Amino acid sequence: xxxxxxxxxxxxxxxxxxxxxxxxxxxxxxxxxxxxxxxxxxxxxxxxxxxxxxxxxxxxxxxxxxxxxxxxxxxxxxxxxxxxxxxxxxxxxxxxxxxxxxxxxxxxxxxxxxxxxxxxxxxxxxxxxxxxxxxxxxxxxxxxxxxxxxxxxxxxxxxxxxxxxxxxxxxxxxxxxxxxxxxxxxxxxxxx
Amino acid sequence: xxxxxxxxxxxxxxxxxxxxxxxxxxxxxxxxxxxxxxxxxxxxxxxxxxxxxxxxxxxxxxxxxxxxxxxxxxxxxxxxxxxxxxxxxxxxxxxxx
Numbered sequence: 001x002x003x004x005x006x007x008x009x010x011x012x013x014x015x016x017x018x019x020x021x022x023x024x025x026x027x028x029x030x031x032x033x034x035x036x037x038x039x040x041x042x043x044x045x046x047x048x049x050x051x052x053x054x055x056x057x058x059x060x061x062x063x064x065x066x067x068x069x070x071x072x073x074x075x076x077x078x079x080x081x082x083x084x085x086x087x088x089x090x091x092x093x094x095x096x097x098x099x100x101x102x103x104x105x106x107x108x109x110x111x112x113x114x115x116x117x118x119x120x121x122x123x124x125x126x127x128x129x130x131x132x133x134x135x136x137x138x139x140x141x142x143x144x145x146x147x148x149x150x151x152x153x154x155x156x157x158x159x160x161x162x163x164x165x166x167x168x169x170x171x172x173x174x175x176x177x178x179x180x181x182x183x184x185x186x187x188x189x190x191x192x
Numbered sequence: 193x194x195x196x197x198x199x200x201x202x203x204x205x206x207x208x209x210x211x212x213x214x215x216x217x218x219x220x221x222x223x224x225x226x227x228x229x230x231x232x233x234x235x236x237x238x239x240x241x242x243x244x245x246x247x248x249x250x251x252x253x254x255x256x257x258x259x260x261x262x263x264x265x266x267x268x269x270x271x272x273x274x275x276x277x278x279x280x281x282x283x284x285x286x287x288x289x
Contacts, residue, residue: 036215036253036286043289087284090261094281097268101260101285109256109288170260170288 002098006079008037014075017041021049029056040108042077047122077124081107084126086132090172101171103127113166117159119150123183127173137176141169145184156180196248196276201241204270205250213253214240217221223235245276253287260288 005013012032020029021042032038085103092099107125114122122144127139139164146152160178167175199260205214242249248271264283271281 019216022231034215036211036213036251039253039289040287084286090264090285092268092273094268096279097272097283098283099261099283099285100270101264101288105285105287112289166256170254170256172261 001188006068006075008041009036009084010037012038012041014041014045014079018045018075021045028096030191036102040082040104041078043108043112044082047112048074048078051157081111081144086127088131088173089133089134089170091134091167103131106171106173109166109170110140110142110163113162114144114159117155117162119155120159121145121186129176131173134172135174138173140177140178141175142178142180143183144180147187148185149187152182156182196243196274196279198241198243198247201243201248201250204274205241205252205267208263208266208270210255211261211267212255212260212289213287214250215253216240225279241271243264243279245279247280247282248275249282249284251284251286253289254285256280256288259275260285 005015007013008017011029011192012035015041017032020032025033025042032042034142048181066104082104085107087100088103090099090101106127110125111122116121122142124141124143126141127138128141130136131138142159144156144159146155159180163178164175167173202214205211240250240261250267250271252264252267254263264285268281268283271283
C-alpha cells in the first residue's frame with residue numbers, strides 16, 4: 001500500500017473501501033459501517049461504480065481509452081471532498097448551543113442528490129463563499145459528466161433544482177446559485 | 193436534569209426522530225483504535241455522546257427524508273434538558289443519508 005494513496009480522516013484508504021464494496025460489504029467491517037467518513041465514501045464509490053457500469057454497457061470501442069489516472073483522480077476528488085472541512089452553522093436560540101453540519105456531509109449530500117439525476121454523473125463539488133458564516137452568500141460549483149444523447153439543458157436544470165431543494169431542506173446556507181459545468185460526455189455510441 | 197451519563201445521553205439522541213446514527217467522538221486516536229479493533233474482528237463498545245459538566249457533544253447522522261436542521265436542533269434540545277446547567281451543547285451532523 002502506497003503512503004500517498006488517497007486517505008480519509010479516519011485513516012482508511014479509498015482503495016480499501018473500494019475492495020470492501022466489491023466484496024459485497026462482507027465480512028462486515030465494524031469500523032467502516034459506523035464511521036461517517038467511510039459511509040459517505042462507500043456511497044460515493046458506489047455511484048462511481050454506476051458510471052463505470054454505464055460505460056461498460058455502452059460501445060466502449062467507440063470511446064478513447066480512459067487515462068490510467070482516471071480512477072485515481074476519482075479517488076483523490078472523493079477523498080478531498082469527504083474531509084470534514086468547515087462547520088456549516090445551523091441556528092439555535094440558546095447561546096449555549098452550537099449546531100453545525102460538516103462540509104463533507106454536505107458535499108456527500110450534493111453528490112448523491114446529483115447522481116440520482118438520470119444521465120448525470122457528478123465529478124466535483126465545491127461550496128464557494130464563506131459557508132461557515134451565517135447568511136453569507138454561497139455558490140455551489142458542480143463539474144459533471146452527462147450521458148451521450150441526453151438533453152443537456154434539461155438535465156442540468158433538473159440537477160440544479162434538485163440540489164437547491166436538498167440544500168434548502170438540509171442546510172441553512174444562503175445559496176445564491178448553482179453553477180454547473182459539463183466537462184465530459186460518457187456512454188457515446190457510434191451507431192447513434 | 194436527568195443526569196449526564198453518556199450511555200443514557202446516547203440513547204436519548206438515538207430516540208430523536210430523524211437520527212439514523214450517533215457516531216463515536218472524532219480524533220485520530222479513536223480512528224486508529226477502531227481500525228485496530230476492527231482488524232481483529234472486534235467492535236469497540238462506544239458511548240458516542242461525550243459529556244461532562246462543561247460540554248455535551250454529539251456527532252450524528254440524519255435521515256435524508258427529514259429536515260436536518262430541525263433534527264439537529266431537536267437533538268440539541270434533548271441534550272440541553274439533560275446537561276449540567278452551565279454546560280455547552282455541541283451537535284455536529286456528519287452524514288445525511
